[in-house]
Amino acid sequence: MDDRDFIQSIERGFAVLLAFDEERVNPNLAELAAATGLSRPAVRRILLTLQRLGYVRNDGSRWSLTPRVLSIGQHYSASxxxxxxxxxxxxxxxxxxxxxxxxxxxxxxxxxxxxxxxxxxxxxxxxxxxxxxxxxxxxxxxxxxxxxxxxxxxxxxxxxxxxxxxxxxxxxxxxxxxxxxxxxxxxxxxxxxxxxxxxxxxxxxxxxxxxxxxxxxxxxxxxxxxxxxxxxxxxxxxxxxxxxxxxxxxxxx
The missing domain is CATH 3.30.450.40 (GAF domain)
Structure with a gap:
């Protein structure tokens, strides 16, 4: 694939989603930034976008995944x-x-x-x-x-x-x-x-x-x-x- 076809913002969005794991069930902004190597402002924008799409929610300074993320794997199984x-x-x-x-x-x-x-x-x-x-x-x-x-x-x-x-x-x-x-x-x-x-x-x-x-x-x-x-x-x-x-x-x- 030509590098010009690579959308870095999508890569970063998935990096933030995948940073949620057993060790980071309810991480804060700093923890997600450290896990992904992205800046806090970048992580904040990604989280707000994912929140609007329904994939994450926040409770004060903490963030968590929503059940909507399960639909990604469900679609794989169904297809x-x-x-x-x-x-x-x-x-x-x-x-x-x-x-x-x-x-x-x-x-x-x-x-x-x-x-x-x-x-x-x-x-x-x-x-x-x-x-x-x-x-x-x-x-x-x-x-x-x-x-x-x-x-x-x-x-x-x-x-x-x-x-x-x-x-x-x-x-x-x-x-x-x-x-x-x-x-x-x-x-x-x-x-x-x-x-x-x-x-x-x-x-x-x-x-x-x-x-x-x-x-x-x-x-x-x-x-x-x-x-x-x-x-x-x-x-x-x-x-x-x-x-x-x-x-x-x-x-x-």
Whole structure:
């Protein structure tokens, strides 16, 4: 895209919206300015514009999001046939495994949950639609990276791979080897690399053209299962379910 087509004011508006998170639920002007790197006058104008549009409200010096922001994600779900197609398969997979089933898509360096059937909370964070997790240290992310262009993988590596636990793969060469194994196997198991105690397994979902457009995942804890049990019991079921979703999206082997 030509830089002349880039609208910086929209970028700044989204930067302010995205600055609202678990740590800044009701931030003030100074906190939003610090989080975005924008000047206080610029943040104030953006907030007043968003307030007029109905996306934020203020209470004295504090600001908060309104329920209208949910419509952005709702419109994505409503316009994305993959989510509607995958949902009954997620329900079936969750019922068969007794564990949470999720669908994720790649967004830059993160895997983003776009559909989910939760069974129990097994992560320290509250996972919901829109939750982002680092692609390099998760089964969903590794499936998505395994079939992504090399430039995408190198961008993830360049962004840093910090040790999230003592088990996290942080060496770029080792990650590249892992991704080659994922492509060869057709699935990925990650044990305690994102969080201690968390086990997850993922398989690719393809569209009509054969492109990997999502990752289907099942998650559990070390107290409920093991890598060996997942490999023998869950992987065949997961791959079969991912293939059925792909077939519904028009993919033919």
């Amino acid at each position: 994305n046939a993959m989510i509607e197609t995958a949902h009954p398969h997620l329900l079936e997979l969750s019922a068969k495994t007794g564990e949470s089933a999720s669908l994720g898509a790649l967004d830059r360096r993160d895997a983003v949950y776009v559909a989910r059937v939760p069974v129990r909370r097994i992560m320290s964070i509250n996972v919901s639609i829109g939750t982002r997790i680092p692609a390099f240290a998760t089964s969903m992310g590794r499936v998505l990276l395994a079939w992504a262009p090399d430039a995408v993988v190198e961008d993830v590596i360049a962004g840093g791979m910090p040790a999230l636990t003592k088990h996290t793969v942080t060496d770029p060469g080792e990650l590249r080897d892992v991704l080659r194994d994922v492509r060869s196997d057709g699935w990925s198991i990650v044990a305690e690399e994102l969080e201690i105690g968390l086990l997850s397994v993922s398989a690719p979902v393809r569209d009509r053209s054969g492109e990997v457009v999502a990752a289907l995942a099942s998650s559990t804890s070390v107290g409920r299962s093991s890598v060996e049990a997942i490999r023998s019991d869950v992987v065949p079921l997961l791959v079969e379910t991912a293939d059925r979703i792909s077939a519904d999206l028009g993919h033919r082997h």
